[in-house]
Amino acid sequence: MSTLYKKILPPLPFILLTGVLWFHLQTMQEPLFFYREQQQIFLFDSTYIFSILKQIGGLATFISQFLIQFFRIPLIGSLVTALIGGISGWLFWLTLRKIHPALYLMPLAFLPILFQYLYLMKDSYHYEGLIAMLFWSLALNVYSYSPRRFNWTYRTLIGCLLATGLFYTMGSVAILFALSILLFDVLQKCERWYASFIPLLLLLIVGSLCVLGGSKPDYDYVFWMKDYVEYFIELEPFYGFSWQVALLVMLLFFLSRYLDHIKTYLKALVAVALLALSGMYYTQTALQQRNKDFYTLMQMFHYIDTEQWDAIISSADLNYNNYLHLNCLNLALSHKGVMQTDLFKYPQSGIQSLVSKYQAHIEESFLFSQIYYHVGITSLAYNFAFGTSVGITYGSPVMTKLLIKSHLIYGQYPAAEKFISLLEKTWAYHEWASSQRKFLYNDQAVESDPELGTKRKSLSSDKDLFANIIGLFDNLMIILEENPQNKAALDYTIGTLLLSKDLPAIKTFVERFSGTEVLPILPEPLQQAVISYAEHDPEYCRKYGVTDKVLSEFSIFKQRVLGLRHARQNLATGIADYQPTFWYYLILSK
Numbered sequence: 001m002s003t004l005y006k007k008i009l010p011p012l013p014f015i016l017l018t019g020v021l022w023f024h025l026q027t028m029q030e031p032l033f034f035y036r037e038q039q040q041i042f043l044f045d046s047t048y049i050f051s052i053l054k055q056i057g058g059l060a061t062f063i064s065q066f067l068i069q070f071f072r073i074p075l076i077g078s079l080v081t082a083l084i085g086g087i088s089g090w091l092f093w094l095t096l097r098k099i100h101p102a103l104y105l106m107p108l109a110f111l112p113i114l115f116q117y118l119y120l121m122k123d124s125y126h127y128e129g130l131i132a133m134l135f136w137s138l139a140l141n142v143y144s145y146s147p148r149r150f151n152w153t154y155r156t157l158i159g160c161l162l163a164t165g166l167f168y169t170m171g172s173v174a175i176l177f178a179l180s181i182l183l184f185d186v187l188q189k190c191e192r193w194y195a196s197f198i199p200l201l202l203l204l205i206v207g208s209l210c211v212l213g214g215s216k217p218d219y220d221y222v223f224w225m226k227d228y229v230e231y232f233i234e235l236e237p238f239y240g241f242s243w244q245v246a247l248l249v250m251l252l253f254f255l256s257r258y259l260d261h262i263k264t265y266l267k268a269l270v271a272v273a274l275l276a277l278s279g280m281y282y283t284q285t286a287l288q289q290r291n292k293d294f295y296t297l298m299q300m301f302h303y304i305d306t307e308q309w310d311a312i313i314s315s316a317d318l319n320y321n322n323y324l325h326l327n328c329l330n331l332a333l334s335h336k337g338v339m340q341t342d343l344f345k346y347p348q349s350g351i352q353s354l355v356s357k358y359q360a361h362i363e364e365s366f367l368f369s370q371i372y373y374h375v376g377i378t379s380l381a382y383n384f385a386f387g388t389s390v391g392i393t394y395g396s397p398v399m400t401k402l403l404i405k406s407h408l409i410y411g412q413y414p415a416a417e418k419f420i421s422l423l424e425k426t427w428a429y430h431e432w433a434s435s436q437r438k439f440l441y442n443d444q445a446v447e448s449d450p451e452l453g454t455k456r457k458s459l460s461s462d463k464d465l466f467a468n469i470i471g472l473f474d475n476l477m478i479i480l481e482e483n484p485q486n487k488a489a490l491d492y493t494i495g496t497l498l499l500s501k502d503l504p505a506i507k508t509f510v511e512r513f514s515g516t517e518v519l520p521i522l523p524e525p526l527q528q529a530v531i532s533y534a535e536h537d538p539e540y541c542r543k544y545g546v547t548d549k550v551l552s553e554f555s556i557f558k559q560r561v562l563g564l565r566h567a568r569q570n571l572a573t574g575i576a577d578y579q580p581t582f583w584y585y586l587i588l589s590k
Helices: 002-008 011-037 046-053 058-072 076-099 103-119 128-143 152-170 173-188 193-212 237-259 264-289 292-305 309-313 323-335 339-345 362-375 378-391 397-410 413-423 430-439 443-448 450-457 472-482 487-500 503-513 524-533 538-543 548-566 582-588
Strands: none
Touching: 011 058, 011 076, 011 103, 011 292, 046 058, 058 076, 058 128, 058 152, 076 103, 076 128, 076 173, 076 237, 103 128, 103 237, 103 264, 128 152, 128 173, 152 173, 152 193, 173 193, 173 237, 292 309, 292 323, 292 362, 309 323, 323 339, 323 362, 323 487, 339 487, 339 524, 339 582, 362 378, 362 397, 362 487, 378 397, 397 413, 397 430, 397 450, 413 430, 430 443, 443 450, 472 487, 487 503, 487 524, 487 582, 503 524, 524 538, 524 548, 524 582, 538 548, 548 582
């Protein structure tokens, strides 16, 4: 029974904690796992793989990119991350119990990895940091067997080999390893423990040479955690807690030997208290680190990439005060073909609800490229997509897909073929890339395709136009002139007119296009706009497509408004049932 107890009980907490962490990561970080997949292109290409592996920390980058490419699949990102954490915690525990087998302190073995999970809540922290901690715990566990089996000379040699191996494959986590084995030997009172300074000194020399030789830009990259964050991020003290707590936990296990005399139930209480305190701290810090609007935007990007338009429209996480969220919502409405009728069923706030003001953020570039491509402003879509691809270190598969389609639309087949060949070397996108080859050097195939053909017909013949200068509305008008059947451009044209509340411009547009191929029938919100500027001329309204139903509804609405104003009652409350109309937006929106 005792043997069974020793074999079964220790792994149980790690299995349970890994399951809890999987659930937590899935709940808290799922959008970010999707986003990480969109921030890299992993190629099954020997030249590409070798170019990664030859860099310092290259193996960590290789493993990270290989795993992240599967994060496109729901649940995989959280599952893989939880398993890495569970294995790392278990390996660390196997080392800690050699210092002192304090079973009740076992939850502390998870602390270093919990901080890594907190760091991963920011997209600026690289997944390589988590992979590096896994290999740190593995190397430390391997080293922990050496004092019993080898003399100090071989032990030191093993330490040097593991330290330098970690440095070249995993990066700066090797410094943590060197400090860990030094502390381990001191706490274990190993033979000539001071020899463990040699791996640390070796790393200091190797790291300094790498900086002086230009392999790394600064000492923070070889002796601290700068290796695992974006170059423009300033390291806060918080980023060091994962490494610091690892050393602290080793010390606590050593000190726990002085508590062996206390009763078992007290040890159990200590274990429960440690779990509770760690869980409370982790949960509270995770909630503080989590930017809900940003995470929602990342989720919307995943839905855009996978064309889950209904999921965007029905999302309860959308913040209608966030322009980028509204941009995603209206893009989904247009893709579903209901923007013209359902625009005001959702809160809107001016033209920026369609395309917000550009502030040079990479998330904006990603979203705007999708919007401009959808409406047919291909040049701007290409510009944003190319800028996003260049701005991301390892490229973006979603933006590369858009570059391929843009080149096909313009008939730039050699460039399209280059990007197709690139994506054909990926796991998730190779089938799609191969399916685009039928368009190469085949104008007829492009022009007959429902998507690419519509975009090509929408191209302006005027080569002197600069789409980024003339503005959204003028671009849309040019597209409608070139291709009256471009329904997406019509969606955004009508949306721009209505959200701007520019009644003279609406009048000009209606009189020009009503009854034509562009605008054979006026959608109801546009009818409501027509009667708003021509309420005293019902025949004019009927001439330009306003139905008797809308005329009657306006009469009732007008009487309601006049009655509320006469009674000096709250207008917004009194006409709340008219929120899905242009009239409500015209009167009450700022």
